[in-house]
Amino acid sequence: MDNNERGGARRAARVDARQNRARILAAARVRFAADGIDAQIDDIAREAEVAVGTIYHHFGSKDALLEAIVHDRFQRMADHISSLRDEMDAWAGVEQTLRYIAERQVHDRALKAVILSQPALREASAAGMREVLIPAIRPVLERAQAAGQVRADVVAGDLPLLLAGLPGSAAEPTDRERYLEIILAGLRTGGDAAY
Amino acid sequence: MDNNERGGARRAARVDARQNRARILAAARVRFAADGIDAQIDDIAREAEVAVGTIYHHFGSKDALLEAIVHDRFQRMADHISSLRDEMDAWAGVEQTLRYIAERQVHDRALKAVILSQPALREASAAGMREVLIPAIRPVLERAQAAGQVRADVVAGDLPLLLAGLPGSAAEPTDRERYLEIILAGLRTGGDAAY
DNA sequence: TATTATAATGAACCATGGTTCAAGTTGTCA
DNA sequence: TGACAACTTGAACCATGGTTCATTATAATA
Numbered sequence: 001m002d003n004n005e006r007g008g009a010r011r012a013a014r015v016d017a018r019q020n021r022a023r024i025l026a027a028a029r030v031r032f033a034a035d036g037i038d039a040q041i042d043d044i045a046r047e048a049e050v051a052v053g054t055i056y057h058h059f060g061s062k063d064a065l066l067e068a069i070v071h072d073r074f075q076r077m078a079d080h081i082s083s084l085r086d087e088m089d090a091w092a093g094v095e096q097t098l099r100y101i102a103e104r105q106v107h108d109r110a111l112k113a114v115i116l117s118q119p120a121l122r123e124a125s126a127a128g129m130r131e132v133l134i135p136a137i138r139p140v141l142e143r144a145q146a147a148g149q150v151r152a153d154v155v156a157g158d159l160p161l162l163l164a165g166l167p168g169s170a171a172e173p174t175d176r177e178r179y180l181e182i183i184l185a186g187l188r189t190g191g192d193a194a195y
Numbered sequence: 196m197d198n199n200e201r202g203g204a205r206r207a208a209r210v211d212a213r214q215n216r217a218r219i220l221a222a223a224r225v226r227f228a229a230d231g232i233d234a235q236i237d238d239i240a241r242e243a244e245v246a247v248g249t250i251y252h253h254f255g256s257k258d259a260l261l262e263a264i265v266h267d268r269f270q271r272m273a274d275h276i277s278s279l280r281d282e283m284d285a286w287a288g289v290e291q292t293l294r295y296i297a298e299r300q301v302h303d304r305a306l307k308a309v310i311l312s313q314p315a316l317r318e319a320s321a322a323g324m325r326e327v328l329i330p331a332i333r334p335v336l337e338r339a340q341a342a343g344q345v346r347a348d349v350v351a352g353d354l355p356l357l358l359a360g361l362p363g364s365a366a367e368p369t370d371r372e373r374y375l376e377i378i379l380a381g382l383r384t385g386g387d388a389a390y
Numbered sequence: 391t392a393t394t395a396t397a398a399t400g401a402a403c404c405a406t407g408g409t410t411c412a413a414g415t416t417g418t419c420a
Numbered sequence: 421t422g423a424c425a426a427c428t429t430g431a432a433c434c435a436t437g438g439t440t441c442a443t444t445a446t447a448a449t450a
Contacts, residue, residue: 014417017427041408051429053410058427062408116311118363151380153373162377165359168313178348182357185346186381209447212397236438246399248440253397257438 021058023048028069036109037066037122067124070114074128077104078136090144095184097140102163102180109168115160133160150187162186216253218243223264231304232261232317262319265309269323272299273331285339290379292335297358297375304363310355328355345382357381 027048031039041062045052059065080100087093105112114125138156145152162183167175222243226234236257240247254260275295282288300307309320333351340347357378362370 014426016417020428038407040406052408053430054428056409116360118365151377154377158374158377161360161362161374163360165311165356167356170313179353179356182346182349182353182378182381184381186377186379209396211447215398233437235436247438248400249398251439 017058020048020050020054024050024055024058024065025069028065032066032069032110033108037113039110063124066110067128070111070125071128071132073104073108073111074132077101078132081133081136081140085139085143087140090140090147091149091188093140094144094150094187097137098159098163098184098187099180101160102166102176105160105163105166106169106176112164116164129160130157149189151189154187212253215243215245215249219245219250219253219260220264220267223260227261227264227305228303232308234305236260258319261305262323265306265320266323266327268299268303268306269327272296273327276328276331276335280334280338282335285335285342286344286383288335289339289345289382292332293354293358293379293382294375296355297361297371300358300361301364301371307359311359324355325352344384346384349382 024044027044027050028039031044031047035043041052041055044065045055048055055065059068077100081097084093084096084100087096105115114122115129117126134156137159141150141154141156141159144150145154166179219239222239222245223234226239226242230238236247236250239260240250243250250260254263272295276292279288279291279295282291300310309317310324312321329351332354336345336349336351336354339345340349361374
């Protein structure tokens with residue numbers, strides 16, 4: 001149902017199969033980003049120029065496909081955020097992180113949906129956030145907290161949630177910028193001089 | 196399809212009909228609040244102790260029923276918020292408003308969903324927000340802005356959105372409190388001394 | 391009480407959209 | 421160049437859940 005690299009298996013995956021798998025992933029990324037969680041398998045198949053059955057051959061279910069996409073997204077995001085860890089200014093790291101997550105969310109409705117989803121449902125995908133994205137955010141955040149630049153009570157998991165209401169791609173860029181500034185100001189250690 | 200008060204009609208609505216209508220509304224409120232937008236008509240019917248057909252007799256469609264509920268919710272919220280307009284301290288008015296909307300959202304998943312929904316889809320319900328809730332928030336907000344207590348660039352429509360990521364009813368109350376404080380701090384006129 | 395407009399019922403209907411699988415293709419290896 | 425496992429195909433299948441409507445029941449009126 002799922003053929004990763006060389007398992008203990010015999011034959012290597014056929015090259016056409018690998019191409020198709022890639023086409024499906026690409027199409028799924030596009031459609032999930034545009035239509036959100038309820039993008040349709042048929043649409044993905046059409047866009048990938050592949051039959052529905054092929055998708056099921058490679059991924060087994062719609063949820064599994066979504067999970068693959070989303071997990072990959074979280075992984076890439078985590079990598080990027082980790083690279084911000086030693087931004088010269090700790091605060092800048094936090095700001096960059098926020099802006100980056102915001103930008104990702106605006107371009108990907110499915111991602112946004114998963115971030116918002118109750119941990120109960122959509123468990124497989126939500127796990128990717130808990131175990132990949134959040135751990136990447138944590139050091140960036142804590143560094144800024146240690147420097148007294150961010151409220152001490154904030155937790156890494158708060159950041160994605162705070163961005164949940166970010167105006168979508170239809171809205172004015174200035175609306176998004178204002179939203180971000182409000183959140184950033186809220187996070188920054190303010191007049192109440194916590195430290 | 197919808198029998199409001201006395202139209203130009205002849206007979207008054209039968210009392211059992213009125214009771215059933217009320218039962219349906221009550222059940223729908225409960226189920227939409229608990230299950231969100233995709234609460235099932237059959238469940239609502241069961242909870243109201245009424246046949247599905249009766250719901251359709253009174254409301255015509257699931258969307259219409261949802262719209263009725265949501266519009267009513269927005270109306271009540273608007274009324275409550277308006278009563279805060281002349282809170283002695285302008286800032287307190289804003290804070291109360293935020294806390295009130297937050298509390299409503301946590302208790303009602305459908306409400307939260309509508310607030311988050313792209314204005315495109317779910318148009319009928321979203322209109323209720325635009326035309327009832329937002330206008331009620333505006334004076335409270337602008338009063339605090341005039342007093343220099345809230346960022347000048349914030350708009351009434353921002354407030355519900357900022358609360359979109361608020362941790363749901365499953366989360367610790369302290370998580371919600373922290374979230375609120377961050378938003379409040381972000382709105383408050385801060386060190387950058389706008390005025 | 392007889393009449394009737396209005397309301398209630400719920401099994402059947404239907405659209406949607408994910409999933410299956412028997413039949414046919416094709417890359418790869420010997 | 422076979423031979424075969426791996427892969428692809430897409431029509432058919434099925435579950436879900438909103439909606440219809442012919443039938444039956446009942447509140448209101450005369």
